[in-house]
Amino acid sequence: MKQIYSGDNNFTFDTSANIENEILVGSIDSAANDMYWKRPKEDITLLPHDAGTEHPNNPLMVKNAGCHTLTSGSIELTYTWTEQDNLDQIHLRNFVHYLETVIPEEENVLEHSIGSSGYITQHGQANGSVTEFSPIRPEYTIKTDFVGNLKKGSSLLCVIKTDPNADEWFTTYRDAQAGDTITLEPVGTKTYFIFGSVVQKDGQNLEKHKAYKATRETEITCPEFTKIIRVHQQ
């Protein structure tokens, strides 16, 4: 397989499972300390999953890597630029509006200073109320330098498609609230589900951040807020 872009980071993954040479599931189950991950603007196209594809209406916005999900705790995402980048401020403000739209919860505080140089910082919590499987948020990033700071005690899930035919695979997610009972269905020719916290099936616990293969309809119960990641083959 090709080299996976790692950028400049001090992330320490607790697990890394190669599931049937199709997906690589990595997780930080509870960050031992604050961890950072930097991605300079020049490296966007090195990210997997067609990252860098331009948004149809905002050329400054490009497809995100679409493989990382905060499953508990909090993270801080900061985008910075300088005068030399010569970025269109209308497009920058449009990105802020996009973030407010796709990450609307009031706990996810957004702060920014938009000028010829400036920054946008998202203080994100693991929350949400998405009830249909949807692209991992934010689906788009912007062509600026970026740093993500994962807070101590938080957990993060990363699912990278490693199948040579990666474009046949799709990663989506939905949220489940504490106490929810959710029916999961296989989609396409092969489906994996990964849970952001421990869930229950028939009274048995299913592990956090572990890939499960779904071949039939299954009902699960979530004792706490849970990000449910679905990876399926067309």
Next chain:
Amino acid sequence: MSTYRIIDYVKAGNMYIAVFSHGSTEHQIEVPAVLNTDGTVHIEHTKDAISNAIIDRKEFLDATAPSNSGSIIGSTFEVNEEPSQPISDPESAEEL
């Protein structure tokens, strides 16, 4: 019951060389001697070690090659500019 014959002893590494037949071919195998605390060879344990090594080798010889193992023979590929990310052996996902 198959047999083997010990044909030599190599001082470097305290290795015995044994030959055995499998199919229509004679194979050779090197197996470390099992030593006692006084440095002498424990004959019975060494015989067991050689026997076990032959069983393993026979399993290896009988293993079927993956169906697509020949598909890349004769092809030319580019060497990656940098080492690839090490990746663990594949594992199956548990059924949900």
